[in-house]
Structures are given as C-alpha cells and as structure tokens.
Amino acid sequence: MEVVIVPDAETGGRFVAEGIARLVGLKPDALLGVATGSTPLPVYRALAALVSGGEADLSRVRIAQLDEYVGLPARHPESYRSVLAREVLEPLGLGPEAFLGPDTTAADLPAACRAYEQALAAAGGVDLQLLGIGGDGHIGFNEPCSSLASRTRIKTLTERTRGDNARFFGGDVEQVPRHVVTQGVGTILEARHVVLLATGAGKAEALAAAVEGPLAARCPASALQLHPHVTVVADEAAASRLDLADYFRHVLAGKPAWQALRPFGPSDGAHGSRARPGDGHGRSGTGSRVSIMSSDRDPSASSKAPTVRKPFFS
Numbered sequence: 001m002e003v004v005i006v007p008d009a010e011t012g013g014r015f016v017a018e019g020i021a022r023l024v025g026l027k028p029d030a031l032l033g034v035a036t037g038s039t040p041l042p043v044y045r046a047l048a049a050l051v052s053g054g055e056a057d058l059s060r061v062r063i064a065q066l067d068e069y070v071g072l073p074a075r076h077p078e079s080y081r082s083v084l085a086r087e088v089l090e091p092l093g094l095g096p097e098a099f100l101g102p103d104t105t106a107a108d109l110p111a112a113c114r115a116y117e118q119a120l121a122a123a124g125g126v127d128l129q130l131l132g133i134g135g136d137g138h139i140g141f142n143e144p145c146s147s148l149a150s151r152t153r154i155k156t157l158t159e160r161t162r163g164d165n166a167r168f169f170g171g172d173v174e175q176v177p178r179h180v181v182t183q184g185v186g187t188i189l190e191a192r193h194v195v196l197l198a199t200g201a202g203k204a205e206a207l208a209a210a211v212e213g214p215l216a217a218r219c220p221a222s223a224l225q226l227h228p229h230v231t232v233v234a235d236e237a238a239a240s241r242l243d244l245a246d247y248f249r250h251v252l253a254g255k256p257a258w259q260a261l262r263p264f265g266p267s268d269g270a271h272g273s274r275a276r277p278g279d280g281h282g283r284s285g286t287g288s289r290v291s292i293m294s295s296d297r298d299p300s301a302s303s304k305a306p307t308v309r310k311p312f313f314s
C-alpha cells in the first residue's frame, strides 16, 4: 500500500486525474471504477479540465458504478446513476453506452447483482477503482462487518451513513434510502489498481484503521491491505491520525529513480488476469503494478521501466 499525503483535496484530485490520464494513454478503453460522494469530485473536475484542455483523450473510457441506492428511480437526481452522468459522463463527453451499473430497479435484485458481476467480468474487469471511505470505514456501501469476501449484493445502510448522506437530500434523513446495492469487498479487491481517496478530518480515524489497523471486517476498508496495488491519497487532515505519516512522507521524498512513484500505468496487459489478493509478485504482465512491486525487490528488473518524475507536490 502506497500512501501519498497531499496538502489539500484539489492537489489530490489533480494527482489522481493525471494518473488516470496516464493509464488511459496506455490503455484507451480502460474500465474505470468510479465512486460517488464528495471526495472524488476534485478528481472528476481535474479530469474534465485535462479533457477540455486537450491534454487527455478519454473518449474510449468506460466507467463502472460502485454502488447504488435501492428504491430511487434511475432518473432521481440523487440516484448514483444520475450523479455519475452529471459528474463524470457529461463532463468527460461520454455517452450512456460507456456506463456499466447494476439495475437496481429490477424485480429480482439478487439476479441483477449477479448480472452486474458478470458484466464487469465480460468487460475485462476494472482497471482502476476509485474509492472514498466512509467515516465508519466503509468502501462502496460495504458497511462495518461486511464479509471481506462479499460480492455485489443488497446491503442495509447504517444510520450513520444515512445521516452523512442526508446532505444530498436536502438534509432530510428520511429521504435517504435504507437499502443499496454495492459491489462487494471481494469484487472491489479484483480491480487491478485501487485508489482510495480520503479528505478532511472526519475521515482521519477511519483512514488510520484502514491503513494501519488490523485487517478486520469491522473496518471494511482494511481489506485493501490484502490488495497488491493500492494507492491511498489523503490530505493532511485525513492523514492526521496515521502513526506512520512521517514514514510515508519519507518514503515518497526519498524514492530513488528506479523506484519512482509510478502508481498508475498499464494494467496487466491481458484482460481476464485480474488481481487477486496476495499475487502481486511474480505475475506475468508488463504493467506498472508489476514493475512497482518488483522494483521493491529487484532494481535491475525495474530499470527497464520508464523513469517517472517525482510527484509534483513533493
């Protein structure tokens, strides 16, 4: 797990957007897993700026939904489908055909969940999954004590999460649905690269539990410790409870050229060889994840990888 501490949310947004642009430069039809909520908005704004400035071509990208409310019509302005159309598809100039999501209006929701898992697999798997983190440690809508092996399914929101999300419903918690469909923790762990964003002091405790705490379903985000390629991007406030913050800064500041921060790049090269927890080393493929991971142990192997400048905020 690489932890990148940035001064503020906008800097983090630009950092992640530039990384996504690099990935898409190498894999133009990348499948991006996108999150909703406030946290990823600076990423989407920065991506849109790169596209409108002609610095990135995202015209072939596809996006995959992380979670969705149950009980809201698809056209409801706060359905995550609507939010993603507004915040991601439209600003990036993508049409509805670029969108993958579960049909949460289906009569048979478990079948719709299974169908979404199949659709993700048929699309080649998620190349990069963007995540926020709930104040309670959830990722997607996998609330505390979700199975760490879970797949896309129906979940019940905690009252804390409903309260947190009431701001999107005019402050009226009663308008926030109680049920959702979310990619499972196990589903999320199959993305080739996971980027967890955390901003603001309200996320500090959850982020510390996710990054430094024990692996435990109590904090579903801690399951990311099992993934071979995770980049955590946190602003100073969200990073304020990390015991190892100085170490993470020291690692970034001191990276030798052969170990330059290169969190974003081509994924595994071949569709279908999706990441599984624990298999980060020794897998075939030419992607940056392999290069980064092997560079930790074998400088000569990674010397073939292009040297990348240090992060712009250092």
Ligand code: PGA
Pocket: 036, 037, 038, 039, 040, 131, 132, 133, 134, 135, 138, 139, 140
């Ligand atoms: P937020 O939500 O970005 O709106 O804080 C994050 C989450 O609940 O995952």
